[in-house]
Amino acid sequence: MTETYRVTVEPLGREIDCRADQTILDACLRNGVWLPHSCTHGTCATCKVEVLDGDVDHGESSSFALMDFERDEGKTLVCCARPQSDVVIEADVDVDDSIEVFPVSDFTGTVVSIEDIALDTKRVVIEVDRDVAFNAGQYMRIFVPGHDVDRTYSMANPPTESRRLEFQIRRVAGGKATDGWVFSGLAVGDDVALAGPYGRFVLKRGGDAPAVLIAGGTGLAPIASMIRHALVNGEYAGHLTLYQGARTREWLYDVEAFRELEATYPDRFTYRPCLSEEEAEGFASGMVTDVLTADHETLRGYQGYVCGPPAMVEAALKALMGKRLFPRDIFREDFFNEGDKATGGVRSPLIKR
Numbered sequence: 001m002t003e004t005y006r007v008t009v010e011p012l013g014r015e016i017d018c019r020a021d022q023t024i025l026d027a028c029l030r031n032g033v034w035l036p037h038s039c040t041h042g043t044c045a046t047c048k049v050e051v052l053d054g055d056v057d058h059g060e061s062s063s064f065a066l067m068d069f070e071r072d073e074g075k076t077l078v079c080c081a082r083p084q085s086d087v088v089i090e091a092d093v094d095v096d097d098s099i100e101v102f103p104v105s106d107f108t109g110t111v112v113s114i115e116d117i118a119l120d121t122k123r124v125v126i127e128v129d130r131d132v133a134f135n136a137g138q139y140m141r142i143f144v145p146g147h148d149v150d151r152t153y154s155m156a157n158p159p160t161e162s163r164r165l166e167f168q169i170r171r172v173a174g175g176k177a178t179d180g181w182v183f184s185g186l187a188v189g190d191d192v193a194l195a196g197p198y199g200r201f202v203l204k205r206g207g208d209a210p211a212v213l214i215a216g217g218t219g220l221a222p223i224a225s226m227i228r229h230a231l232v233n234g235e236y237a238g239h240l241t242l243y244q245g246a247r248t249r250e251w252l253y254d255v256e257a258f259r260e261l262e263a264t265y266p267d268r269f270t271y272r273p274c275l276s277e278e279e280a281e282g283f284a285s286g287m288v289t290d291v292l293t294a295d296h297e298t299l300r301g302y303q304g305y306v307c308g309p310p311a312m313v314e315a316a317l318k319a320l321m322g323k324r325l326f327p328r329d330i331f332r333e334d335f336f337n338e339g340d341k342a343t344g345g346v347r348s349p350l351i352k353r
């Protein structure tokens with residue numbers, strides 16, 4: 001039988017049980033104890049904590065996100081660390097009251113539709129066995145059949161559609177989940193195992209600051225959820241501007257849907273689709289960062305939400321800060337993969353979250 005240990009989370013003073021084969025983050029999130037996290041795969045270092053007492057196995061933590069000297073100093077990444085005794089950890093728990101905490105749990109689902117929406121990009125809709133409560137922008141871990149791994153995908157639907165989860169998935173050459181499964185066999189009627197919700201890249205509920213939202217590739221998924229929730233469900237009062245970037249038109253998707261939203265909510269939503277390697281009527285020319293920079297003299301007083309491949313997120317971050325956006329008003333989600341983990345896709349120290 002697998003051993004169970006007691007984990008004490010300071011400064012909260014909360015105690016939870018954690019199996020020896022379970023990560024400390026998983027045990028905490030399933031028990032309603034919120035700890036900062038982003039990638040949940042040992043790459044981003046957001047979940048780094050101090051081990052004050054006891055022993056942990058550092059698991060699959062990237063050696064870039066948790067360096068040898070940090071391990072020696074008693075640090076660990078709770079998304080990978082498993083207890084080997086009773087443990088006391090100290091986390092930098094900054095509770096954000098605008099985020100509701102929904103405990104993580106397991107779900108099963110059935111694929112009800114799967115369609116090609118852009119080059120190497122599919123929309124997969126999964127009907128789950130019961131409602132999934134989540135914040136707009138959060139993601140699920142989806143277990144890849146035949147491999148002892150899971151991959152993370154963000155919901156593109158608003159939280160009000162809690163039984164049918166929409167995922168937008170980009171193929172990665174040589175990838176286990178995408179090349180090896182979603183793009184080579186996943187079909188309507190297939191059963192899927194998921195767990196969630198995870199992440200803190202969420203729309204600040206009830207906010208009224210104007211916001212720019214910058215999406216690269218399928219980084220649009222969590223941002224689409226936020227925009228739909230904000231506009232259709234009235235969850236955010238500030239004006240939203242979406243910058244959706246791609247190299248050419250064949251990579252962009254849901255353009256008409258966003259144009260319709262813009263026509264329906266002209267005072268609340270502006271849509272700026274951008275093409276960096278093609279000129280086309282109705283599309284801005286250039287990288288999203290260049291278009292954004294040209295559009296705004298300053299972004300002081302705005303909020304910024306950025307999601308996509310890590311290099312694009314980093315460039316967008318610099319553009320936003322160059323326009324006077326405070327780091328505390330910038331929220332990001334890097335779509336790290338296993339390649340980033342192996343080669344050190346650690347996030348810029350410029351910004352914590």
Ligand SMILES: Cc1cc2nc3c(=O)[nH]c(=O)nc-3n(C[C@H](O)[C@H](O)[C@H](O)COP(=O)(O)OP(=O)(O)OC[C@H]3O[C@@H](n4cnc5c(N)ncnc54)[C@H](O)[C@@H]3O)c2cc1C
Pocket residue numbers: 038039139151152153154155167168169170171172173174175176177178179180199218219221222333334335336337338339340342343
């Ligand atoms: C919070 C979060 C949310 C995300 N949401 C989405 C989303 O909504 N939509 C979406 O499309 N993606 C999303 N992603 C990315 C997604 O989770 C996967 O990383 C992506 O789909 C690739 O998975 P894969 O199994 O196909 O590729 P992987 O098997 O992870 O491989 C990725 C690449 O790395 C290479 N590689 C694998 N192992 C190594 C190694 N040891 N050394 C060097 N190279 C290696 C592979 O050959 C491949 O090229 C998200 C990521 C994060 C962190």
Ligand code: FES
Pocket residue numbers: 036037038039040041042043044045046047048065077078079080
């Ligand atoms: S959440 Fe643990 S390293 Fe990213």
